[in-house]
């Protein structure tokens with residue numbers, strides 16, 4: 290008996306995929322795996338829809354804490370922003386979803402694993418690379434890449450088979466969300482000149498209706514945020530709380546043109562208030578405790594890590610190696626950062642750490658400072674040697 294295990298979202302595409310896998314691809318058994326990564330979803334109707342579409346089993350797996358502890362934590366330690374802007378919301382969730390699907394497929398000895406991505410996006414890469422890393426040799430099926438369906442065709446197909454189609458008017462956008470934030474594409478956003486309409490946002494309010502500015506103190510231990518205003522929280526709790534708190538100020542909205550792995554540009558809208566605030570705060574703490582050389586190397590590697598994960602290489606030797614470097618730097622990254630939340634902006638206004646390399650006695654312009662002024666003279670004499678030699682040579686070579 291041939292079994293296929295599907296990464297199931299509960300939406301129309303992957304619901305129809307269950308029926309296609311039986312009717313068009315000839316599978317006897319289809320297991321739909323719904324992975325909870327903190328998305329805003331109704332799981333009960335999604336599970337019922339899966340069975341209505343013909344799934345032999347619909348398995349709900351909660352991986353929210355694993356997602357926080359692994360992908361979200363590592364992205365925050367690395368200050369990961371793809372193209373300097375996008376905190377990898379969707380890119381981070383794919384490996385954890387694919388891993389859960391591959392584990393179940395392996396257990397069942399399934400012939401194939403299946404995802405609902407099209408051929409135009411990045412997610413197909415992320416799913417397939419992760420499937421292959423976790424279940425080497427497995428066959429991968431992408432029904433929505435094999436055949437392009439219009440939404441109306443899908444609805445008709447679902448209705449014929451008694452697959453319940455969501456009654457509420459469907460959003461004009463393509464949305465993906467999880468604990469870390471939300472990604473919104475398509476609809477009127479396809480015109481890069483048009484401003485994002487307010488209705489496209491769900492996690493953030495318009496800055497115009499934000500509350501009065503307020504401070505929040507974020508406590509870090511070994512690079513990870515562990516408390517908000519002194520209250521200790523798990524990473525998943527802290528991200529959820531800060532998304533709500535900073536989101537109310539309209540902080541964390543990203544409107545960008547992004548370069549996809551498959552070679553096209555797309556207009557993307559993201560909401561990730563906690564990620565942006567935490568990355569700002571974490572960088573500020575690193576500035577206080579890491580050496581100039583560590584910072585220099587780390588800031589150079591951070592965008593490489595972000596690109597690697599964006600491109601689907603979560604399970605790759607290079608990512609493991611970069612994480613090992615990051616982990617060593619984070620041993621001393623403990624302390625507090627104060628961030629002022631104001632309409633549309635989060636600003637770091639204070640940082641402190643028992644491990645600071647910042648020394649007020651060296652930096653101060655006040656009395657009692659201990660900087661070795663006399664030593665500066667010799668330091669500069671040596672630092673200037675090469676410049677002086679080059680300048681003398683230039684003068685010699687100048688035509689008279």
Ligand code: ARG
Pocket residue numbers: 377378379380411412463464465472473474547557
């Ligand atoms: N472009 C983003 C990425 O590649 C988001 C994709 C999420 N999918 C969606 N249907 N909005 O990570």
